Amino acid sequence: MYNIKAAAKILDMPKVTIRSWETRYSAITPARTETGHRLYSDQNLEDLKWLKIQVQEKGIKISEAVKQLHSSKRKPIEKVQNPGDFDADTYDKQIYELYMAASELDTERFNYLLDLNFSLFHYRTVFFSIVVPLMVQIGKEWENGSMPVAHEHLISHIIQQRFTQFFRVFPTSPDLPKVMAFCPTGEYHQLGLMLFTLFLRENGFSVMFLGANTPLDGLAKIVEQQDVRIVCMAISDPSSRPLAEKYVAEIGAADKSVHFMVGGQGVIEPLTTGNVSFLGPTYESWQQELDRIKKLPLSKA
Known part of the structure; x- marks a missing residue:
């Protein structure tokens, strides 16, 4: 749940606009604290974001956009x-x-x-x-x-x-380890990695997403400067595995406390060894791995 200040920051909207859409047009119905302060759910934020797009990008009047929103059959x-x-x-x-x-x-x-x-x-x-x-x-x-x-x-x-x-949209916790995510050189299929990154953000992790075809040069320095504790890689081609192992070796040599999570169709042998763990394809496996990672000592030696 988010207070109105946090909601306004996340949506990049003035607080007065949020209040107006709520009170004048009944766009959303936020929860209230015992003292009467508004608390906005994830669904409230999604509704407001959708309305903002209709008004600012589509040129639809807010009253009409609210009617469309309310007439939609939403999935809880x-x-x-x-x-x-x-x-x-x-x-x-x-x-x-x-x-x-x-x-x-x-x-x-x-x-x-x-x-x-x-x-x-x-x-x-x-x-x-x-x-x-x-x-x-x-x-x-x-x-x-x-x-x-x-x-x-x-x-x-x-x-x-x-x-x-x-x-x-998702707030991050300073108490959780920082994460870096990328596909190594020559790897361009990053959809699965983006999904996992979104999952991490849902769980409060601050993630530095570098994307596809990321060269090894300079990564170890970034890991050190940004105090990255977890490095995620995705490979779609089994022939990229030796290269992924090279990334692990060079980055790990600079900081032995960093943990690596490697996933994708290119990982044929899903083994968890040392500071490297396999990232499975399902949401359930992600949650299991995340629960395991949270128990590891990830602070610098």
Whole structure:
């Protein structure tokens, strides 16, 4: 739960606007403390963010945007738990609509459909059950030559922007170890890594996301300067494993207390040894690994 000051900072909105949309238009109904102060839930923030997009980017009047919001049949957050429980077939229509917009390079409609999906479903549902199957399909079309690489790059860029927006929403705890996340040189498939990074942010971790094709040069120095305690890597090609091991060796030599988490389809042998652990593909495995990591001594020697 967030007070109005935190909500205004997260949404980049004036507090007076939030109060106005709540009282004049009944856009949301925040909880109240015993002393009457407002407390905003994650769902409240998602609603306000959606309304902000409709008003500022779409030019819709706030009164009309609120009507659209209230008429949408939302899926309660409480029912969304494990992405592994999601049935992708349920969202075939949403995936198809986004795919058609992507294939036609209709970025305005693509963004509109993303906004609509985020307004109708929990963000975790959108990312895991709509965006992931969509990007897998687009990747296959690109590989077989039926979709130009420019299309794939553009849509991937839009999706990455959406992840970045959600990264900023979650507050981080200074008591948790800092994390660095990247794909090593030659690795460009970063969707899974972004999902895991979002998971870490949900759990309060401050994450430095460097993205795809990150060179080794200078990483050890960044780890030292920023006091990074956990380094996450994702590789999609088994041939990249020796390179990943080189990253672990060089960064680990500079600071032996750093823990490494390596995942992706390129990791054929899911073994946990020393300061390196395997990152599985499921949300449940992420939670188990996170619980284990929290018990490790990650402070500098």
